[in-house]
Amino acid sequence: MPASSNRGAEIYLDGVTKRYPTSLALDDITLHVRAGEFLTLLGPSGSGKTTLLNLIAGFIELTAGSIHLDGRRINDVPVHKRGLGIVFQHYALFPHLTVSDNIAFPLTRRKMPKEQIRELVNAELATAGLSGYGKRFPRELSGGQQQRVALARALVFKPEVLLLDEPLGALDKNLRERLQLEIRRIHREVGRTFVFVTHDQEEALTLSDRIAVFNEGRIEQVGTAQELYERPVSLFVAEFIGESTVVPETTGDMAWVIRPEKAKLLEPHSEVPGGCLTADVMIQQSVYLGSGWKHEIVLPDNTTGVVRSDRIPDSLHGVNIPAQLTWHPSEVTRVSAPKRT
Amino acid sequence: MSLASEGARRRTWSTVRPLLLLLPAYALLIGVFAYPVLDSMWRSVTEPTAGWGNYAWALGSSGNLAVIGRTFGNALFATMVCVVLGFPFAYLMVISAPRTRAILIAITLVPFWTSLMIRTFAWIVILQDRGIVNSLLAGIGLGPLELLRTNTGVLIGLAHVLMPFMILPLYATMNSIDLRLIMAARSLGASPFSAFWRIFVPLSVPGLAAGSLLVFIQALGFYITPALLGSPADSMLAQSIYSQVNGLLAWGRGGALGVILLTVTLVLLGAVALLIRIGHRRDVSVGIPGQ
Numbered sequence: 001m002p003a004s005s006n007r008g009a010e011i012y013l014d015g016v017t018k019r020y021p022t023s024l025a026l027d028d029i030t031l032h033v034r035a036g037e038f039l040t041l042l043g044p045s046g047s048g049k050t051t052l053l054n055l056i057a058g059f060i061e062l063t064a065g066s067i068h069l070d071g072r073r074i075n076d077v078p079v080h081k082r083g084l085g086i087v088f089q090h091y092a093l094f095p096h097l098t099v100s101d102n103i104a105f106p107l108t109r110r111k112m113p114k115e116q117i118r119e120l121v122n123a124e125l126a127t128a129g130l131s132g133y134g135k136r137f138p139r140e141l142s143g144g145q146q147q148r149v150a151l152a153r154a155l156v157f158k159p160e161v162l163l164l165d166e167p168l169g170a171l172d173k174n175l176r177e178r179l180q181l182e183i184r185r186i187h188r189e190v191g192r193t194f195v196f197v198t199h200d201q202e203e204a205l206t207l208s209d210r211i212a213v214f215n216e217g218r219i220e221q222v223g224t225a226q227e228l229y230e231r232p233v234s235l236f237v238a239e240f241i242g243e244s245t246v247v248p249e250t251t252g253d254m255a256w257v258i259r260p261e262k263a264k265l266l267e268p269h270s271e272v273p274g275g276c277l278t279a280d281v282m283i284q285q286s287v288y289l290g291s292g293w294k295h296e297i298v299l300p301d302n303t304t305g306v307v308r309s310d311r312i313p314d315s316l317h318g319v320n321i322p323a324q325l326t327w328h329p330s331e332v333t334r335v336s337a338p339k340r341t
Numbered sequence: 342m343s344l345a346s347e348g349a350r351r352r353t354w355s356t357v358r359p360l361l362l363l364l365p366a367y368a369l370l371i372g373v374f375a376y377p378v379l380d381s382m383w384r385s386v387t388e389p390t391a392g393w394g395n396y397a398w399a400l401g402s403s404g405n406l407a408v409i410g411r412t413f414g415n416a417l418f419a420t421m422v423c424v425v426l427g428f429p430f431a432y433l434m435v436i437s438a439p440r441t442r443a444i445l446i447a448i449t450l451v452p453f454w455t456s457l458m459i460r461t462f463a464w465i466v467i468l469q470d471r472g473i474v475n476s477l478l479a480g481i482g483l484g485p486l487e488l489l490r491t492n493t494g495v496l497i498g499l500a501h502v503l504m505p506f507m508i509l510p511l512y513a514t515m516n517s518i519d520l521r522l523i524m525a526a527r528s529l530g531a532s533p534f535s536a537f538w539r540i541f542v543p544l545s546v547p548g549l550a551a552g553s554l555l556v557f558i559q560a561l562g563f564y565i566t567p568a569l570l571g572s573p574a575d576s577m578l579a580q581s582i583y584s585q586v587n588g589l590l591a592w593g594r595g596g597a598l599g600v601i602l603l604t605v606t607l608v609l610l611g612a613v614a615l616l617i618r619i620g621h622r623r624d625v626s627v628g629i630p631g632q
Contacts, residue, residue, distance in 0.1 A: 059524055079527040080536075092525035096543045105539075109530035153529065 008193030009160035010035040011056065015065035018051055025051045027217040028065070035070075038187050038194045040204040042240070043214030049197045052214075053163050056195065058082050069161070080109075085154035085162040089169045091146045093138035099149050100125070100134035106157040124152040144175045151183070155190065164196045168203065180206050201241050205229075213237050232257055235337045245297065245305025245325065247279045248337060255337035260308040262331045265295060266324040267315055276326045281305070283321045286312070297325065378603075385596030395597035405581070409601065412578040413609075415492070415567075416560035419499040420507075423556045424549065426500070427507035431548075432541075434508075435515045453505040461569045464498050465489060468570070495571040499560050506559065507552035514548025515541075550617070554610070561606055578602050 011033040018026040026048045033039045041049035054060045056067060058079040066075050074082055093102050100121050107117045125131050128148040138146055147167060154162060164183070168176045184207055187194050198204055204211050205225045212222045213236070221233045225241075232238035235246065238257040245263060248255040256277070265283065272278050281297040284304070295307045307325065316323055385395050399405050434445045452460060467473050468488040475485040488494045518541060526536035564579040571577075576584075578598060585595035 057528060059527075078533075079524075080530050080532055082528075083530070084528065086525065086528040088521060088525060090519075090521065092519070092521045094522060094526070094540055096540075105526070105531075106529035109535065157530065 007160075007191060008036045009070040011161065011193065011195070012068040012071075013052075013056075013065065014068065016052065016055060016062060016067065017064040018048075018055060018060065019063040024217050026055070029219055031212060031219060031222065033193060033195060034210075036191050036193055037209045038184075038196065038207060040196045040198060040208040040211045041214060042198060042201060042204040042211050044199055044240075047214035048217040049199075049214045050165060053165050053195065053197050056161075057084060057086055057163055083157075083159055085157070085159035087147075087150050087154045087162065087164045087167045089166040091138070091150040093146055093149055093153075095138055098135050098137055099130065099141070102138065102149055103153045103156050105153065110157065120156055124156045128152045143171055144179065147171065147179060148182075151186070155186070158190075159192065161193045161195065164194065166197055166199070169198075176203075183207065205241070211241075213240060215240075229259065231333050232335060233333075235335050238333070238335060243306045245299070245307065246303060246337065247299060247305075247325070248301065249334075253336055253338050254334050256327065256329075256332055257335055258305070258325075258327050258332045260294070260306045263305075263307045263325055263327045265297075265307055265309060265312055265316060266326055267313055268322050268324055270324065272324070272326050273328075276328050278324050278326045281323055281325045283316060283318075283323050285319055286317060297323070378599075381592075381596035381599050383596075384592045385594075385600050388591075388593030388596075395593045396601070398594060399597045399601055405598070408576060408578055408581050409605070411492070411575070412561060412602070413605070415496060415499060415577060416557050418496055419503060419560045420553050420557045422496070422500040423504055423507035424553060427504055427511055427552065428545075428549070431508050431511035431515055431545075434512050435518075449505050449508050452501070457502060457565055460502060461498060461566050464494070464501070464566075464570055468494050468497065489570060490572040490575075492571060492575045495567045495575055495577070498566040498570040499563060502563075502566055503556040503559055506555040510551040510555065511545060511548040514551075515545050518544045554613075558606065558610075561602060 011031075013029055013031045013033075016026055016029040016031075017024075029048075029052060041052060043049045051060070055062055058074075058077065062075060066073055068074065069082070094105065097105070103121045103124050104117050107120060112120075121134070122131075125134055128151065130145060130148060130152070133141065133145070138149065141149065150167070167183075168179055171179065180203060183194075183196075187207075196204075196207060208225065210222060210224055211228055213220045213228065215236045221228060221237045223231075228237055228241050232241065235255065235257070238244050238246065243260050245258045245260070246255050247258060265281075266272065266278075268280070279299065281299055284296040284298055286293050286295045292308055292310050293312060295309065295312070297305045297307060299305060305325075315321075386393065388395075430445070430449075434442050437445065465472075469475075470485055470487070470489065472489075474488060478486060488497070522540050522544070523536050526540045527533070531539065562579050563577065564583065567575065567577045568580055573580075582595045582598045582602075585591045585598065
């Protein structure tokens with residue numbers, strides 16, 4: 001059993017590669033998860049994020065590279081000796097054991113005295129808001145309650161690292177949002193390292209200290225939500241996180257990534273503020289959202305974009321109105337974007 | 342007539358109608374099962390004279406008691422052999438790759454589809470004094486073992502013939518076990534053996550129970566296999582019933598033996614069901630009470 005310090009462990013992944021006979025699931029991943037941080041692995045399905053989680057957990061073996069936990073190489077440490085807590089998407093509660101016995105499972109494996117187990121289990125039940133449910137079986141609980149039990153079971157033995165594999169994927173939207181806040185609170189309270197896998201960018205933005213964006217077995221970018229939003233390093237990150245308008249430069253393979261609130265719409269041929277760049281666009285339609293307007297625009301290359309504004313000139317109201325899109329280079333990012341053919 | 346009672350009548354009809362589909366099956370069961378059983382019971386207390394004479398005979402002679410004891414002993418032993426051999430086999434089926442699994446399923450099903458007579462005669466060939474087993478034993482300087490016409494031979498035959506009835510329900514149950522539960526157990530600190538023993542095995546108990554029941558009950562009434570592989574001195578209940586009815590035309594005595602077989606079986610099954618229910622009520626592992 002890992003020492004129950006109040007900080008989590010740090011994880012260092014060095015050149016982690018996983019190759020299957022017909023595919024390369026992870027390609028030379030190097031990533032440093034800081035002690036106590038909430039790091040989310042975000043990416044579309046098949047991008048390698050779950051594979052990486054399974055490698056850290058020890059369910060599958062690396063093809064190359066190494067994994068270090070607080071400086072200790074754990075490549076060859078079997079799953080049950082890594083001492084990491086894992087929460088699965090489908091809860092993975094033991095159907096033949098009661099809620100109490102499910103939560104007690106990691107403690108009985110560690111040969112803890114019965115009296116102590118009882119206390120810890122009851123404390124976890126109370127924290128999870130499930131006091132009185134101890135004698136029930138998992139099938140007698142709702143999805144949200146089952147996930148709470150799964151969380152309690154993964155936390156009761158005070159692991160230094162908690163791995164969460166799309167734990168909220170099977171829940172409906174309201175419950176999802178409630179449990180997101182709960183997971184956030186638990187992270188603050190226990191102060192361990194959390195590694196969270198999701199394909200839902202909103203969830204990633206809500207929960208994480210930092211986010212690692214995965215694409216085709218590689219990490220595109222690691223950073224805070226703000227860094228990823230304001231300074232995406234690639235078109236993939238820009239398009240995966242938040243809305244944006246992508247304007248290709250006329251020469252070269254670069255493009256401007258313009259977030260909706262960083263762009264302005266002007267009448268055609270009107271004067272552009274100094275230092276700003278501009279592109280001809282067509283306003284498809286404008287929607288009033290209370291806090292302002294949202295304009296859907298089309299670029300000459302037929303890609304679409306979104307602009308937000310407080311107000312726009314009357315002449316730009318309507319459907320299919322030509323306009324100028326302007327932005328200041330210092331407020332947006334330029335990323336490599338091979339011309340689409 | 343009020344609408345409510347009209348609705349009620351319709352509901353009654355709609356619950357009764359599906360039951361009509363069961364009629365042919367029930368008619369058949371009554372004709373070929375219920376009637377003969379009741380008739381045997383009736384004859385056991387009326388032939389040749391009214392009274393409990395047949396039962397006094399059946400339970401009063403040490404020969405009959407030995408047959409009854411051997412029948413239940415053999416059935417129990419065959420069940421245990423099936424559990425011990427069938428469990429790892431079914432587990433192998435679950436964890437192996439699709440192609441290996443297909444082969445293992447074929448190994449299970451081909452004997453299952455083969456005529457019982459043919460399989461039993463095959464065992465005669467294998468087990469006889471100069472059969473394959475004894476030739477191999479002689480080759481390494483052992484034996485010969487007396488297998489055919491012994492109770493050992495009967496047990497081997499029973500276990501083999503009934504093995505698919507253990508493996509198939511076990512496989513069905515094991516196949517439905519979510520293997521992610523094993524991963525979860527491992528992540529919570531359980532060694533591979535502990536995860537298997539505490540999670541996989543308990544979850545395969547329903548299949549184990551179903552398989553054991555099928556094997557045990559069929560073994561109790563087995564006729565051909567013990568008749569061909571055993572000696573008359575090793576006979577089981579079905580053979581005694583056969584010789585009473587067919588050989589001696591003693592329908593009453595045969596009936597009494599049949600009723601005894603049926604009664605003891607039902608009592609045993611009731612006891613097992615009771616044990617299972619008691620086991621369910623108890624907290625399974627550390628017995629942590631909820632609040």
